[in-house]
Amino acid sequence: MPLLKIDSLEIEVEKGTTVLQAAMVNGIEIPYYCYHPALEIVGSCRMCLVEVEGMPKLQVSCNTFVGEAPPERKIDGKYDMVVNTHNDLVIQERKNVLEFLLLNHPLDCPVCDQAGECYLQDYSFKFGNAHSRFDEDKRVRPNEYLGSQIVINHNRCILCSRCIRFTREISGTSELFVEARGNKSKIAALEDKPLDNLLAGNVADICPVGALLSTDYIHKNRIWNLKKQPSVCQDCSVGCNVDVFYQKDKILRLTPRENHDVNGYFMCDIGRYGFHRFEDLDRITTPMARSNGSFNAVSWDEAIRKTADKLGDEGAKIAGIVSPFHTNETNFMLGQIINGPTGTLPQMNDEEIIYQSGFRISNDRSPNRRGMSDVCPALLEDLVSEIENQDVRMIYVLDDGIDREIDDVWKKILAKMDFVVVQTYAMTTLAQSANIILPGPAPYEREGTITNDGGRVQWLRPSLPMKGESRADWEILMMVMKALDKDAQDFTDIGQVMKDMGEKFPAYDGLSFFRLGPHGMSLNGRANG
Amino acid sequence: MSTFEPVLTSNITKENSHTLDFYQSIGGYSAIKKVLSMSPLEVIDVVKASNLRGRGGAGFPTGLKWSFVPKDSEKPIYLINNADESEPGTFKDRLLMNKAPHQMLEGMIIASYAIGCHTSFIYIRGEFYREYMLLEKVVAEAYENNLLGDNILGSDYSLDVVIHRGAGAYICGEETGLIESLEGKRGWPRIKPPFPAIEGYLQCPTVVNNVETLSCLPHIITRGADWFQSIGPEKGPGPRLFCVSGRVKNPGVFEEPMGIDLKDLIFEKAGGITNDNKLKAVFPGGSSSAILTAAEAIDVKMDFEELAKKKTMLGSAGVIVMDETVDMVHACLNIARFYAHESCGQCTPCREGTTWLVKMLTRMVKGRGTLKDINMLFEITDNIGGLIDFSKGSYGKTICPFGEAVAWPIRSFVEKFKDEFIKYLPQEKVAA
Numbered sequence: 001m002p003l004l005k006i007d008s009l010e011i012e013v014e015k016g017t018t019v020l021q022a023a024m025v026n027g028i029e030i031p032y033y034c035y036h037p038a039l040e041i042v043g044s045c046r047m048c049l050v051e052v053e054g055m056p057k058l059q060v061s062c063n064t065f066v067g068e069a070p071p072e073r074k075i076d077g078k079y080d081m082v083v084n085t086h087n088d089l090v091i092q093e094r095k096n097v098l099e100f101l102l103l104n105h106p107l108d109c110p111v112c113d114q115a116g117e118c119y120l121q122d123y124s125f126k127f128g129n130a131h132s133r134f135d136e137d138k139r140v141r142p143n144e145y146l147g148s149q150i151v152i153n154h155n156r157c158i159l160c161s162r163c164i165r166f167t168r169e170i171s172g173t174s175e176l177f178v179e180a181r182g183n184k185s186k187i188a189a190l191e192d193k194p195l196d197n198l199l200a201g202n203v204a205d206i207c208p209v210g211a212l213l214s215t216d217y218i219h220k221n222r223i224w225n226l227k228k229q230p231s232v233c234q235d236c237s238v239g240c241n242v243d244v245f246y247q248k249d250k251i252l253r254l255t256p257r258e259n260h261d262v263n264g265y266f267m268c269d270i271g272r273y274g275f276h277r278f279e280d281l282d283r284i285t286t287p288m289a290r291s292n293g294s295f296n297a298v299s300w301d302e303a304i305r306k307t308a309d310k311l312g313d314e315g316a317k318i319a320g321i322v323s324p325f326h327t328n329e330t331n332f333m334l335g336q337i338i339n340g341p342t343g344t345l346p347q348m349n350d351e352e353i354i355y356q357s358g359f360r361i362s363n364d365r366s367p368n369r370r371g372m373s374d375v376c377p378a379l380l381e382d383l384v385s386e387i388e389n390q391d392v393r394m395i396y397v398l399d400d401g402i403d404r405e406i407d408d409v410w411k412k413i414l415a416k417m418d419f420v421v422v423q424t425y426a427m428t429t430l431a432q433s434a435n436i437i438l439p440g441p442a443p444y445e446r447e448g449t450i451t452n453d454g455g456r457v458q459w460l461r462p463s464l465p466m467k468g469e470s471r472a473d474w475e476i477l478m479m480v481m482k483a484l485d486k487d488a489q490d491f492t493d494i495g496q497v498m499k500d501m502g503e504k505f506p507a508y509d510g511l512s513f514f515r516l517g518p519h520g521m522s523l524n525g526r527a528n529g
Numbered sequence: 530m531s532t533f534e535p536v537l538t539s540n541i542t543k544e545n546s547h548t549l550d551f552y553q554s555i556g557g558y559s560a561i562k563k564v565l566s567m568s569p570l571e572v573i574d575v576v577k578a579s580n581l582r583g584r585g586g587a588g589f590p591t592g593l594k595w596s597f598v599p600k601d602s603e604k605p606i607y608l609i610n611n612a613d614e615s616e617p618g619t620f621k622d623r624l625l626m627n628k629a630p631h632q633m634l635e636g637m638i639i640a641s642y643a644i645g646c647h648t649s650f651i652y653i654r655g656e657f658y659r660e661y662m663l664l665e666k667v668v669a670e671a672y673e674n675n676l677l678g679d680n681i682l683g684s685d686y687s688l689d690v691v692i693h694r695g696a697g698a699y700i701c702g703e704e705t706g707l708i709e710s711l712e713g714k715r716g717w718p719r720i721k722p723p724f725p726a727i728e729g730y731l732q733c734p735t736v737v738n739n740v741e742t743l744s745c746l747p748h749i750i751t752r753g754a755d756w757f758q759s760i761g762p763e764k765g766p767g768p769r770l771f772c773v774s775g776r777v778k779n780p781g782v783f784e785e786p787m788g789i790d791l792k793d794l795i796f797e798k799a800g801g802i803t804n805d806n807k808l809k810a811v812f813p814g815g816s817s818s819a820i821l822t823a824a825e826a827i828d829v830k831m832d833f834e835e836l837a838k839k840k841t842m843l844g845s846a847g848v849i850v851m852d853e854t855v856d857m858v859h860a861c862l863n864i865a866r867f868y869a870h871e872s873c874g875q876c877t878p879c880r881e882g883t884t885w886l887v888k889m890l891t892r893m894v895k896g897r898g899t900l901k902d903i904n905m906l907f908e909i910t911d912n913i914g915g916l917i918d919f920s921k922g923s924y925g926k927t928i929c930p931f932g933e934a935v936a937w938p939i940r941s942f943v944e945k946f947k948d949e950f951i952k953y954l955p956q957e958k959v960a961a
Contacts, residue, residue, distance in 0.1 A: 043720035043928060044875045057915070057925050063720050093926070096912040100881035133905060136888035159874065178715065178874065181698070183884035185874035 002066045002080035015068060019061035019083050020048055030085050031094060031123045033208045034160040035062040038265045039169055045160050046097050047123070051090055053082040058093055091127070098128040104139040106155045114210030116223040120158065139183065146176065146187070147195030149215050149269070150203060154186050157211035163187060163203040170266060171199040172356030198353065198361065201272045205255050216273055217253045226252055229463040230518055232450060233271035234325070234367040234443045238360055239452030240267040241519070244444065244463040251275045251444060251463060259519050261456060268361050278442045282427045285468025288437040295437065300469065300479070307436050308483030310394060310419040317392040319383070321345060322376045324366035325400035326473060327448025327460060328508065329497040332375040333477035337484070340392045342376055343383030345400060346407065362453060371451030375505055384409050387416055398473070399424035399431055401442065406430065423476055439470035447472065448494060449511065451523065458520035459513050535784040536768040537744050541628035547663060549670045552631035558676060560747035561638050565684040572643040576746065578754035582765045585611055585739030586815065586844045587930070588833050595736055597726035598644045604733040608641045608649040609711065611739050613695050613702040615654055616815035617867060618847030621770035621782050622740035626660040629744065630667040634690070636743030638681070639750060641688050644736050648689045652707050655697040664692055699871035703929045704737040706873065717875045718929035741770055761787030765833040773799040775850035776806065788832040795826070795850055806852040810945070814844025816864055817934035819941035841941070857949045861942035862890040868935040876927040882913035883935055898954045906943045910936040
């Protein structure tokens with residue numbers, strides 16, 4: 001392998017590695033704007049210039065590849081390449097490039113949404129000049145909408161072209177281009193082909209400055225006020241890794257989190273803006289019991305007692321409705337309680353979309369069908385016949401919070417039931433037919449594991465506190481379980497549920513949040529019991 | 530030197546010099562007959578031995594450029610004839626296309642044969658509509674006479690020529706900008722590596738040669754590398770079309786041997802300075818070359834090496850003459866405007882720096898400059914194009930040489946005519 005010397009560091013690198021990659025991996029910071037690991041290299045921002053010994057000009061490190069030098073051309077007899085990333089020449093050149101980039105920049109950081117996570121700020125702070133030498137008038141342009149949810153502030157744009165390359169190489173939709181030329185250049189979209197594809201939101205993420213903004217987040221908050229929780233998107237079975245940015249009990253935005261086994265660097269707008277669905281929901285935050293056609297709030301003790309009294313009837317068969325929207329642990333726990341047939345609510349399907357780059361939005365818009373099937377293997381397609389056959393009169397439903405119309409099959413099922421328990425966070429039509437409603441957390445309040453359609457178990461972490469008296473889903477089910485059977489196992493935390501689940505389903509054996517870490521764990525090659 | 534007979538332009542004054550009949554009557558297309566009996570490698574060797582250097586601006590050895598094309602390429606190989614002549618003060622390719630188009634076409638066939646190309650393009654500047662119409666006829670004529678198409682002159686060799694019109698951007702004369710444009714994309718030069726000889730048009734090996742370069746080829750083949758090598762200086766020989774414009778009595782294209790005295794070009798060939806004014810400064814090789822003062826200009830040969838020693842370049846051999854009546858600050862602003870207008874906008878230093886120069890120079894012309902601005906002009910040009918230091922190459926800072934093309938001339942104006950810039954400053958500021 002070629003021997004590369006960067007500053008004082010000697011490293012062996014794979015042939016064909018770029019100097020920029022080698023530096024990044026080894027903790028040497030080289031600033032850059034136009035480079036993005038998922039996009040074609042253009043080398044136009046000129047920020048990553050470094051000195052390569054033996055070359056007359058400074059080289060862009062993003063496009064300088066380390067190769068094997070023939071013996072007579074090795075430097076100091078051993079190095080295939082010697083690079084200086086912070087000698088006087090390079091330091092001065094960074095100042096020069098930053099000076100150019102800031103000529104027309106409005107320096108409006110106090111009102112810029114990018115402030116705090118802006119590479120123009122960071123690099124100016126680290127590498128730039130403290131003063132401007134520009135005595136001319138700045139070029140000023142109005143903001144424009146590039147699509148219904150993306151606005152561009154041209155004055156802040158540094159024309160790195162990441163957004164353009166994204167639409168050409170990742171989404172394959174090519175809405176964006178550069179209009180005009182030279183200093184008049186600007187990012188534009190045609191009026192009749194705006195930037196409205198389902199990956200559009202990513203351009204705001206990959207914009208290294210405050211030029212491209214999502215209208216969903218614009219002027220909502222300051223980034224330093226927000227907490228960031230790494231988690232997993234729950235809007236389809238791909239399970240894109242995300243960072244949830246929230247303040248107190250409110251989510252402000254979602255951004256994709258890099259995971260090369262799942263989503264790469266990106267996420268779709270369905271998931272990105274999906275959290276809004278839960279904001280104005282009619283939430284259920286206390287346990288409720290129905291009497292005489294209306295619901296009354298009851299205490300947890302009473303709700304659990306009433307539930308256990310009915311479910312515990314001698315010889316009673318209980319049907320269970322597990323859910324691909326719930327965690328593995330929740331589905332597993334329900335599977336342990338019921339003794340009758342198991343089914344699910346009607347599947348939520350939509351269009352499957354696969355982009356040029358391979359980025360996929362699954363037609364299955366539930367996050368955990370694979371995991372649910374793994375831990376509830378006896379799922380029935382035709383639940384209603386089995387309910388008839390076994391003369392089932394009680395049902396425990398893990399509701400997914402989607403307010404469906406009740407179809408004929410479900411009308412039949414419900415008509416048959418003497419007792420219906422619905423564990424939910426929203427007053428859906430289905431919940432309205434319950435005898436007992438047990439309030440659980442909404443999606444961004446949940447914790448547990450979910451398994452994507454590629455068989456990767458991922459850690460779903462809660463971002464928001466649970467509302468009112470609602471409790472974790474596994475905990476509700478444990479209370480019911482304990483009420484039914486005093487000798488049932490006591491779980492003090494979800495980790496114990498995972499352990500028990502692993503004992504019963506070997507594919508999930510040895511699972512822990514620690515082991516899952518930020519990128520999850522593949523089940524492939526693990527035997528299910 | 531007085532015995533020099535024009536080579537490329539020997540027949541341009543004759544009637545119908547653009548026709549196939551005429552060209553064949555003076556022995557045209559005999560070079561390809563010879564070439565088709567040679568191996569491609571032999572052709573490359575002849576051109577290498579002739580020491581022909583590119584006539585577009587960079588002066589890269591043509592044979593060497595060809596030899597970079599992989600010999601065992603599984604991809605098609607392309608030759609592009611760069612007819613996007615847009616360098617200010619340069620109008621030689623246009624003349625060759627108008628008056629000796631078959632000479633150029635024969636050169637294309639020779640170059641294509643040498644590199645193993647079967648589809649060749651003429652990328653012609655959009656404004657050259659007349660030339661485009663003419664070339665369409667010329668190419669059709671060549672096809673009709675089996676000089677293009679399948680099995681040229683009964684040989685195994687086939688070649689198609691496609692004419693593509695540019696849309697008028699200066700940057701599309703830069704070879705990778707040209708290739709992007711030819712692919713139907715925006716003319717943004719590509720980062721190198723990969724070089725076009727490895728991955729050019731449609732990611733296939735591509736050679737881009739200038740009209741004049743190609744026009745030299747039939748003569749090199751017919752008369753031999755030694756003959757070509759014997760004309761002018763050893764390191765850059767051959768005939769050269771010098772375009773003399775500006776404040777001269779008789780502007781025009783003059784075919785002279787490489788290495789001619791610039792003084793002779795201006796005062797003999799172009800008839801001297803308009804109104805017998807005093808010479809002030811000269812661009813020796815198009816507006817992208819650093820200017821020479823009168824003292825420098827009368828003492829320099831038009832040769833790659835000689836001009837490099839004077840920290841400028843032969844470039845496109847577009848000689849622009851400025852006399853004592855020329856206001857150097859205005860001229861400098863005019864040049865800066867051109868480059869700001871033509872900057873493609875891809876690289877930061879060029880996109881931002883060119884407009885900064887225009888804004889600053891405009892302010893100076895309006896009498897609102899300061900002494901500080903003069904130093905800033907040096908700094909800005911250095912930051913766009915880098916210092917000119919041929920001992921270490923140059924410190925180019927952008928993807929393509931446009932950065933240097935802006936920086937060098939503008940820097941030279943300020944450096945060599947600083948007094949005139951100072952005269953534009955408000956007097957109280959100079960005193961202070």
